Amino acid sequence: MRYLAASTGVHGVELGVVTALFVLVAVLGFLAARWRRTGSPQHLHEWGLGGRSFGGFITWFLIGGDLYTAYTFVAVPAALFAGGALGFFAVGYTILVWPLVFIFLPRLWSVSRKHGYVTPADFVKGRHGSRSLSLAIAVTGIVATMPYIALQLVGIQSVLYVMGIGSNSSSFAQDLPLFVAFIILAAFTYTSGLRAPAMIAFVKDLLIYVTILVAVIYIPTRLGGWTHIFGAASTRLAAKNPVTHLPAGSTLLAHGGTLPFATLAIGSAMALFMYPHAQIGVLATKQRSTVRRNVSALTVYSLMLGFVALLGYMAIAAGFTGKSLGGNAQHAVPALFDAMFPSWFAGIALAAIVIGALVPAAIMSIAAANLFTRNIYVDFVNPAATDSQQTNVSKWVSLLVKFGALAFVLGLDATSAINFQLLGGVLILQTFPAIVGGLYTRYFHRWALLLGWAAGIVYGTVVAWQQSSATQHHFASQVALIPWTHQKAYIAVTALVVNLVVLVVSNLVLRAIKAPAGVDATSPADYDHDSDLEQTASVTTEPETV
Template structure:
């Protein structure tokens, strides 16, 4: 065990945990009993807070651990994450301000609230809510895997009994659960300042310093990566990959990028950062400014190639590519700065995990508990239910971590994408039109979920019998694609056919609770309180 690295990591870990508890006193709510205070930070975040909150929310342990690990293991295909984050910002700039406006006007706390109001369908709202909750759990699990990878490299949990290996996950779970329960969304919003500062510091130092530790610098890094990735594996007889896309990987690469971009802001944790802002202009400005993170992601991805050039192999990492970046930091940096880098990864996991659990808890409270169990629940009861639900969501994430193969953690995020992308028609189409019948949207969602889940279940890998890959063969072709995209195609086909039939038989379409002008609504006048939906009054 490296005592210096552990000491620095523990220092920052304790500091941000204390900051998380202090956040309950930061921007203290006038009435903390309302769910929009605990779950949306009072809808009061301005430009700087939102920029750090969204950055801390969207650039996670997936960014720092899973993406470089995928590139370390397979080369160029793992770079799909870079164009994915380039595509996403202009895409969401178009529709997210509309979601903010209608949610602000009607006091919606979750995207499922909007779906219910727009389409007059509790069943469709429930489908969106349950999908959001389930899809978020493997994403939270990915954050906990990032923490465990750092602790393994430091020397804690890497060897020993099963409970010793998993102990870091339970510690992270306990700390995360405690400050999320007490402080709500204010905790990750405040901690995000520390998280982003540490990550930018680590990335800048890594991209400048690590190549100086490798003879030949960047030229050798790319040469070593190409040589290593194209060498046939003795067990399979096939190369692991290449620094350029190999034949047959263009469609998987493109669909992974496009599908992930379409799915990102369908996640409830991504939308909660938008709904928590105080104005529509704040949303616009931040969506434009957040493109700076895409440049950082491209640099982070190259850490996978640096690990290859530093002579790390799957065997030297005990078969776990998730250790590539932590092992690289441990090798290249002095112990004290390696501890800072590990702290950046750990805090970079805690912030989004907190936001994800809050977003999922809000969905359960508003769209399951209030709609189907306790329609008359008081504001205080809703807040308490959401606090407890956030604990249950984290427990579900632990089950994902303990039951799925952690050596390919990027699958955790991609598996969530297969599910959450099926809510795209109900949410995004609904922001512009009610042409599609509510029952058709529900049938399309069901078809996409069933197809995507079954196909993902059938995929195996050398280390996992089920859910081993999120890329599969397109039916009736020899091409492969991201399962989320093919499932969305199934969803849309069913949606169009069912919509035609339902309109032909004049099935009741329900009543739209929104008006056209609601989608252009600006912030309330200075000093006024945001409207709270009737369900929480």
């Protein structure tokens, strides 16, 4: 096996294939600027939401390309490689998420279409009449998205490392391809907006499906079949660590692992479509019925993710260890492809990971830029900003977000960056009451929602900060002890409980003292709205001093 042999030098064939496919998607990204254009490119609806014109076929690829990222492709198998069955929570949460969002996403689409909302924070401001609450939602979305973008770089870094770029290179030579890739990504995102990742998503999904289909059929034949794969994984995971004297994990959930698994799955499912980049594909569709059809059809990705997860066990059966992977379990899948496939197909498989990083990174940067423009720049800096000014601000902020994420990941080791991302789920889940709750009721006072959000954010951040391990002082785990119990759970879920308790109590007090509740810019009919974009109104901007 090439990787286990720790060969020096660049794997030329693989690098050539990856480079060729990267050039192809870069060209597509620039060509997308004129693809399906419905209006002026200097309007945020055009640049940031693709003119709200995407049909079912495009939306299916766009949302799938957005949610199933390079991080998913690399980190989910790495979790199984390092710890076993607990990593399967990712499969569980993708099964739970689609019935959940089938209920509320069409309502979010309808009210956003009716009022011209571009971001979830736009909706929160219109529904609750509070710029302060809208600002909290926007800042949370931006902060939670930044490390998520950075983690797409981790996937690219793992590919470069396995191809021989980085393991035996200077720091500059190691990072240069990453800089080039993100400069090109920044350029075609700036030019084409959401249309670029929408077009590239076709290539990305095709490469990933081909790679996974071949991997789950071909690789087991080289490893002695599935019986040997699961047997090798069970034996390796059960071996005790000489330092901790504890096993790394098991292929079945260990004692006490049920609640962490369940809360990770449920909390992640609730959090996924709170991320602004997950909602942007929904808001870009042209019909309400398209949202429902796509949510139903996207369940096929859950099956794919199950196969992706099993690559972690294949890497164990192939003989990889933490030491042979350079101490980084995230190299497991790229190393497995490098070792098992012929060089030409390994290049295709590794390109799937690289392109799988570009699509979501572009969408995430656009979503974060839209939040800044609409809910910080327009609301607090330049309320009279024209459509053209808003679009230009979003374009420049999308560049800053990308390179901020690049600096973030280059300044930290990969393990630290990933554990910082776990905080993203803790943060973004605290927006659930304001967004999803607001789609159904205005019973909760805007100030109560803000107080609950603050309590959840503070609690979740402090608890996550306190989690340590032998190799990391902070943010070392996504699960922690529930106060006054001996049970562990996903920190995002316990933080949400704190959020809800503060929300309910403060809401009773605020309603009792008749605190001003703000103006609701929406009406009940707006949540079932389904019409053309021409009928949408501008975002309501009532004066607000809160």
